[in-house]
Amino acid sequence: MARDGDEKSQSQTVKAQLALRELILEGALAPGERIAELAMVDRLGLSRTPLRAALIRLEQEGLLEEIPSGGYAVRAFSEADIFDSIEIRGTLEGLAARFAAERGVSTTRLAELKECVAALEEIVEAPQMSAEDFARYVPMNERFHALLVELADSAPLRREIERATSLPFASPSGFVEAQAALPESRRILLIAQEHHRLVVDAIQNREGARAEAIMREHARLAHRNLQLALRSAASAAKVPGAALIRRRG
Amino acid sequence: MARDGDEKSQSQTVKAQLALRELILEGALAPGERIAELAMVDRLGLSRTPLRAALIRLEQEGLLEEIPSGGYAVRAFSEADIFDSIEIRGTLEGLAARFAAERGVSTTRLAELKECVAALEEIVEAPQMSAEDFARYVPMNERFHALLVELADSAPLRREIERATSLPFASPSGFVEAQAALPESRRILLIAQEHHRLVVDAIQNREGARAEAIMREHARLAHRNLQLALRSAASAAKVPGAALIRRRG
DNA sequence: GTTAGTGAAATTGTATACAACATGTATTCG
DNA sequence: CGAATACATGTTGTATACAATTTCACTAAC
Secondary structure, eight states, X not given: OOXXXXXXXXXXXXXXXXXXXXXXHTTOSOBTSBOOHHHHHHHHTSOHHHHHHHHHHHHHHTSEEEOTTSSEEEOOEEHHHHHHHHHHHHHHXXXXXXXXXXXXXXXXXXXXXXXXXXXXXXXXXXXXXXHHHHHHHHHHHHHHHXXXXXXXXXXXXXXXXXXXXXXXXXXXXXXXXXXXXXXXXXXXXXXXXXXXXXXXXXXXXXXXXXXXXXXXXXXHHHHHHHHHHHHSHHHHTTSTTGGGEESOO | OOOOSOOSSOOHHHHHHHHHHHHHHTTOSOBTSBOOHHHHHHHHTSOHHHHHHXXXXXXXXXXXXXXXXXXXXXXXXXXXXXXXHHHHHHHHHHHHHHHHHHHOOOHHHHHXXXXXXXXXXXXXXXXXXXXHHHHHHHHHHHHHHHHHHHHHTOHHHHHHHHHHTOSGGGSTTTTHXXXXXXXXXXXXXXXXXXXXXXXXXXXXXXXXXXXXXXXHHHHHHHHHHHHHHHHSHHHHTTSTTGGXXXXXX
């Protein structure tokens, strides 16, 4: 997902991890079902050792669960799980915004964030957003969130947020794709952009509590998207990892 | 740490993980230095495969870092890292308390929590606390925090908090041992106990914001303990994982 | 004296063989 | 006909062998 670059010459373990994650998110593996190592080895064309390393990492990441009798299975997520994961992300991003505001940020890094907001503004202000506009929006939105985490200047917090956003539907852009299919999409994006602007303002003015509250509310837009997307089969299909969501859990 | 039980007949991987963690926390391995697998294999009496599985898990846990050229090294933590880790824990426990308050808890589970608070009260109200009192306090305090997380009734949040508290100095009882050596210890414990009582009250009255604020402030007691403990060599030695802390980072 | 280069040793990444365990099926006994 | 047991099969956990890479020391040249 958007993390390419070194396409070749990476270790077998990383290859296995990326390939497995993709298989899981696209729903090629049924939740709850054991992942047979030998079958997967044949499928991915590597040996058991790097595959097992990938399984361990994906379990820690939260995508897999250990089977008591041994081995791993794809984890299933209830709507409540996803709701809470979004709330956790918002809470941690709120903490990052508060840290940035309270501790102060250099003008150069704040300028970077402002540039990012300006770029988002330029995309969002179009009266009608095309599919390409959304394609430009997603990476820029991710950049905004990544910059915010950098501004907090906290290695432990960066780690936690990385982990919390590794679940695709908990990530800042998790529902943007699905959102594009919704009639409310434009309105939601405009509100999100307002949040982007306000949190920069709050950080600049060193208003920690305000910055925190804004980022929390910002994440809650994803709650709304979650509900809207899951109630329409067409947009639910566009949610990455939709196959892992079990209704009524 | 406090998680014994199946002493024998556990898998080699778990054995390796526990043994390695202990070695790291007691400072037997210098931070930044590569952990040679073959040497460790000899030391622990198992083969490389389960050892490597343990290394991967401990890296995900945050105790180790990957060396770019391969292998793992013990991670070093600055005082700022620990401060932030405590703040993260407080933020997540605050979220748990808010969830519990907002969503409501069954009277039986609330009663459990109240029992726990009563047991802590009984320990703390002694005019002079002995070493045995501290020994009774620590597990009961951990039980309080564990119950609180259960009351939130959120698997994702439980996972995040488990992870955030896996670093020993970020855990709720991380500094209690060191605290015992401090003259301020009793006063701090009384304040902590006030927090315990208040958060139960807030949860019972479904005051989410209040419950959250109290748990945040509760964790900040650890900030004070951190500063006090690190400034006195005697108590710093009692902080688990003290060897991983690098002054001036 | 310092630096670049070369070689050997050590170390990790990967593959595979083996053993222990779990699982599922077929058969036999009640 | 049903249930329990034994056996065969498949799967994971572990050990180890091998290959590729890194690291370190030693030497030589500037």
